[in-house]
Amino acid sequence: MKVKFILPALTEAKSPYWRPIKYSLFPPLGLATLAAYLSPADEATLQDEHVEEITLHDQLDLVVIQVYITNTYRAYALADHYRAKGCYVILGGLHVTSLPEEAAPHADSIFLGPGEETFPQFLKDFKNKCPQKRYFSPVRTLAGIPPVRRDLIKRHLYLVPNSIVVTRGCPHHCDFCYKDAFFEGGKGFYTQLVEDALSEIDRLPGRHLYFLDDHLLGNQKFATELFDGMRGMNRVFQGASTVDAILRGNLIEKAADAGLRSVFIGFETLSTHNLKASNKKQNLGKDYRKAIQRLHDLGVMINGSFVFGLDDDDKDVFKRTVDWAVENGITTSTFHILTPYPSTKLFADMDKAGRILHRQWDKYDTRQVVFQTTRMSARELKDGYDWAYKEFYSWASILKASTQHEQVKHMLKHFAYAGGWKKFEPLWNFIIKSRQLTTMLPLLEAILSKVKKQSVIQAEPELVRTPPIPLES
Numbered sequence: 001m002k003v004k005f006i007l008p009a010l011t012e013a014k015s016p017y018w019r020p021i022k023y024s025l026f027p028p029l030g031l032a033t034l035a036a037y038l039s040p041a042d043e044a045t046l047q048d049e050h051v052e053e054i055t056l057h058d059q060l061d062l063v064v065i066q067v068y069i070t071n072t073y074r075a076y077a078l079a080d081h082y083r084a085k086g087c088y089v090i091l092g093g094l095h096v097t098s099l100p101e102e103a104a105p106h107a108d109s110i111f112l113g114p115g116e117e118t119f120p121q122f123l124k125d126f127k128n129k130c131p132q133k134r135y136f137s138p139v140r141t142l143a144g145i146p147p148v149r150r151d152l153i154k155r156h157l158y159l160v161p162n163s164i165v166v167t168r169g170c171p172h173h174c175d176f177c178y179k180d181a182f183f184e185g186g187k188g189f190y191t192q193l194v195e196d197a198l199s200e201i202d203r204l205p206g207r208h209l210y211f212l213d214d215h216l217l218g219n220q221k222f223a224t225e226l227f228d229g230m231r232g233m234n235r236v237f238q239g240a241s242t243v244d245a246i247l248r249g250n251l252i253e254k255a256a257d258a259g260l261r262s263v264f265i266g267f268e269t270l271s272t273h274n275l276k277a278s279n280k281k282q283n284l285g286k287d288y289r290k291a292i293q294r295l296h297d298l299g300v301m302i303n304g305s306f307v308f309g310l311d312d313d314d315k316d317v318f319k320r321t322v323d324w325a326v327e328n329g330i331t332t333s334t335f336h337i338l339t340p341y342p343s344t345k346l347f348a349d350m351d352k353a354g355r356i357l358h359r360q361w362d363k364y365d366t367r368q369v370v371f372q373t374t375r376m377s378a379r380e381l382k383d384g385y386d387w388a389y390k391e392f393y394s395w396a397s398i399l400k401a402s403t404q405h406e407q408v409k410h411m412l413k414h415f416a417y418a419g420g421w422k423k424f425e426p427l428w429n430f431i432i433k434s435r436q437l438t439t440m441l442p443l444l445e446a447i448l449s450k451v452k453k454q455s456v457i458q459a460e461p462e463l464v465r466t467p468p469i470p471l472e473s
């Protein structure tokens with residue numbers, strides 16, 4: 001059987017905001033995960049429209065398309081194209097799960113939620129010529145999943161070919177997050193077996209890993225065993241956590257020992273009212289500064305995530321937030337305009353209150369205002385968001401934030417990392433176009449080298465001037 005897996009381009013990849021470096025970061029891990037369920041006799045290809053052109057003239061038995069909110073229209077167009085040619089087309093992923101009725105007319109079968117149970121079931125049904133129209137599985141486990149088909153990933157097209165997920169979901173329930181909608185009807189947080197996760201890590205070449213898990217430290221027992229197992233594997237890695245997990249016990253020390261060098265943290269807002277209103281309970285009453293200090297002491301850089309436009313935000317929120325991030329030595333920041341994804345509690349509440357301005361999903365990219373604001377106008381929100389990015393990534397701010405660290409090496413790394421991410425766009429474009437991305441990997445690994453507490457005098461000589469990889473900025 002001939003099968004093609006497609007990650008359609010987010011429409012934005014063609015807009016003036018398009019940043020080649022951002023879309024050449026990670027390969028389509030979800031699709032490579034699904035491809036592992038094919039039989040050895042099947043012929044599989046995987047195409048990621050962010051980094052290559054989709055071949056449209058091929059004749060296939062099965063076309064598997066992943067739909068995110070921002071690539072929805074492109075995904076539907078590709079699905080319609082292949083169905084018109086007589087190929088069997090299946091659609092799944094976050095947006096299909098949120099709005100199955102919208103997706104169904106574009107597919108032969110649709111899939112709700114994670115695919116580890118439903119996709120192999122579908123393959124059996126398909127081979128027996130009795131595929132269902134809709135698949136949903138309340139069973140959620142990662143025990144015994146086959147190894148991700150990394151052979152289908154064109155590694156040379158990505159800066160971070162070694163992206164990995166060892167858990168699914170998150171233990172928390174923030175109102176604006178995709179998570180509860182996607183995992184509805186089954187477990188919302190579960191992990192791989194530690195041995196399987198360690199084996200997958202072992203199979204990955206090089207040193208650098210990027211864990212794309214929503215909350216790598218979310219299950220204390222699993223994370224402890226994972227980090228213990230990773231000690232001595234000589235890895236450097238990046239991942240995401242919450243403030244409370246960083247403050248709890250000694251897990252973060254174990255993570256740093258295992259090679260954690262930069263962490264994505266959802267601070268989201270400095271307002272207690274906003275935290276309460278968003279059900280972001282795990283941040284409530286938590287000492288952000290203490291968590292930051294702990295990470296800095298461990299030499300771990302921070303990518304802070306912030307949301308603008310929550311109901312308690314006024315026009316001063318942008319300056320307040322940027323000043324705070326700079327003063328606290330946050331290395332990179334990811335700012336978002338609040339975006340109500342369909343099927344979230346936030347969307348339901350806003351829809352009920354008549355605050356959803358439109359349903360053009362390609363504009364739901366966290367850079368545009370799609371809802372009725374309260375304490376400032378939509379224009380003020382958009383301008384403030386743009387200003388925050390500009391201000392945070394000005395050389396003056398980067399310099400000021402870098403000098404908040406105690407160790408010289410940490411200061412230099414911070415400066416190189418933040419500057420490299422936002423200030424050398426043309427250079428990145430050149431590197432991507434000339435297909436040289438993989439040559440940057442050793443530099444990335446070097447910049448993520450360990451900062452030792454005493455290293456004020458002994459800064460390691462291999463410090464380089466390169467790439468940062470904040471997830472969503």
Ligand code: B12
Nearest residue numbers: 010012027030066068069070091092093094111114115366
């Ligand atoms: C990596 C990533 C990216 C990467 C690239 C994506 C890639 N190469 O896969 C980059 C950095 C480019 C990116 C960009 C953006 N992203 Co993003 N990203 C992620 C992230 C962190 C991980 C994705 C991943 O690999 N997951 C792990 C794999 C195993 O899971 P999966 O992909 O979901 O696949 C599983 C299932 O969905 C299912 N499945 C998927 N497709 C199909 C198809 C079929 C047929 C079947 C059967 C099953 C199936 O099976 C898989 C195995 O279970 C997710 C968060 C998350 N936890 O998923 C956000 C996430 C997907 N991103 C999101 C958003 C909003 C964005 C941005 C708009 C944000 C921004 N402001 O920058 C931009 C897009 C900008 C634009 N141009 O429009 C949202 C999407 C919300 C939604 N409802 O669609 C998420 C959920 C983050 C969040 N918490 O809100 N992102």
Ligand code: SF4
Nearest residue numbers: 170172173174177214
């Ligand atoms: S902590 Fe992060 S991943 Fe978990 S529910 Fe909240 S926003 Fe989503």
